[in-house]
Structure formats: C-alpha cells, structure tokens
Amino acid sequence: MIIKVLTLFPEMFQGPLNVSIIKNAQEKGLLDIEYINIRDFTDSKHKKVDDYPYGGGAGMVMTPQPIFDCYESTIKTLHSSSKPRTIYCSPKGKTFHQEMAIEMAKEKELVFICGHYEGVDQRVIDELITDEISIGDFVLTGGELPVAVIIDTIARLIPGVLGQQESFQEESFYSGLLEYPHYTRPQNFRGLTVPSVLFSGNHKEIEKWRRKKSLEITLHRRPDLIEKAELTEEDKKNINAFKNHC
Numbered sequence: 001m002i003i004k005v006l007t008l009f010p011e012m013f014q015g016p017l018n019v020s021i022i023k024n025a026q027e028k029g030l031l032d033i034e035y036i037n038i039r040d041f042t043d044s045k046h047k048k049v050d051d052y053p054y055g056g057g058a059g060m061v062m063t064p065q066p067i068f069d070c071y072e073s074t075i076k077t078l079h080s081s082s083k084p085r086t087i088y089c090s091p092k093g094k095t096f097h098q099e100m101a102i103e104m105a106k107e108k109e110l111v112f113i114c115g116h117y118e119g120v121d122q123r124v125i126d127e128l129i130t131d132e133i134s135i136g137d138f139v140l141t142g143g144e145l146p147v148a149v150i151i152d153t154i155a156r157l158i159p160g161v162l163g164q165q166e167s168f169q170e171e172s173f174y175s176g177l178l179e180y181p182h183y184t185r186p187q188n189f190r191g192l193t194v195p196s197v198l199f200s201g202n203h204k205e206i207e208k209w210r211r212k213k214s215l216e217i218t219l220h221r222r223p224d225l226i227e228k229a230e231l232t233e234e235d236k237k238n239i240n241a242f243k244n245h246c
C-alpha cells in the first residue's frame, strides 16, 4: 500500500510510524509512506501557509493554494487513474472505527491531508477530500496524530504486516466482543497468579474461559456491543448468568 501524507510537520510522524511493526512493514515493502511538506508548495514570498479567517474570529486558517498545489503534485506520482481516497481528520468527521479500517486497508493508495491551527479553507475539503474522519469527540492542535492513529490501524491489517505469532482474528472488535485478559510468564508474580485453566493444556476449556471473559467484560463495559455481536446459545446462557449475579 502506498500512503502519501500532506502535512506542515513531517517530523511529527518520525516517532510512531518509524518503529516496530509499522517500520518493519515499510522495510518489508508492504507499506510505503511518504510525507510531503505543504509549506514547500506555497507561492507566497514569505512562505506563508495560513491567513486570517474571513468574517473574523480567533486563530488562523490554512490557505488553499499550497494545499491544492501540493495535492496535485502528489497525485501525479500515484498510479490510480481515478482520484485517490483522500482523508482529512477533524472533529466534524465520521467517527472512525475498525470496520472503516478494514475497508481502507483494501485500498492500494491513500492520501492524507493534515490540517493545523483552526483548520483548512473549506474549499480544500469540498474539492479534494473524499473522507472527513474523526477519531473521537475531542479537539487536537492538528490532524497529524489522528492520521498516525488511522495509518497504524490500517497498516496492521495489511497481509504480512503482523507476523504469524500476532494474530488479529481474536482481537477486540473482530469477534464483536472486547478481548479476554492476557497473561504470560511467570505463573506467580509477587503472589499474583495466573488463572489455572490457562496452563491446563485443555484448549477447549481455555477457549470456553476466554469467550466467557470476553462476554463478561463486554457486558460490563460495552453492553452496546453485545446487542450487535453474534452470540451462541451458550453465550446467551452465560450472559443471563452474569446478569442474575449483578
């Protein structure tokens, strides 16, 4: 997958997307992320990329010219004939969730435009953006962190990025429920022990225990997910038992 990130602050991405799994994905050629600095495209002699908002008000708005020129120069380097999927993050956007990541992970090319200050001129959104996305109901200083979150969520779904030892099938939001608790060595840490079923070697019992814990945790923390999950008859029995004990 090819990802182009248009931003005023490419350096913001050097941390999260240049270590561990995402770094390995790039080294393996499964993912190619390029950061393009919007400021390199301004035609203002003072390298200006923002200006005062028409109508007054606090803050500065990113001007359209550098973003349009940066975008048009960027998409020339892409292979898809049609306009690429272009994402802009803001609190006004559609709330991001795992299903959106699964769908976006199927794209060959993705473009992200990062706003800063008060945001970008609306004509950028109207003309260039295909998806306006929010990662939650809070306000950040820029679109860079949400874009890094979205890239991370998508990248780990690209076949080959997660090694054999890391399976995402059972992760939260895959089976529709929240994930069961994880334990590893030692069996007894400062007197804190691991549930004995987990080293019983009885895989059927382990799966039952894990499913039951998922149901219990989901019922307590996100009952809304229970409504949407595919439940077996045994699941329903367990849920009723939890409800009767509450």
Ligand SMILES: NC(=O)c1ccc(N[C@@H]2CC[C@@H](O)C2)nc1
Pocket (backbone or CB within 6 Å): 089, 090, 091, 114, 115, 116, 117, 118, 119, 120, 133, 134, 135, 136, 137, 138, 139, 140, 141, 142, 143, 146
């Ligand atoms: N909740 C979110 O996903 C989110 C996204 C962006 C953002 N802030 C940027 C700065 C200016 C404008 O581009 C929007 N805040 C919150």
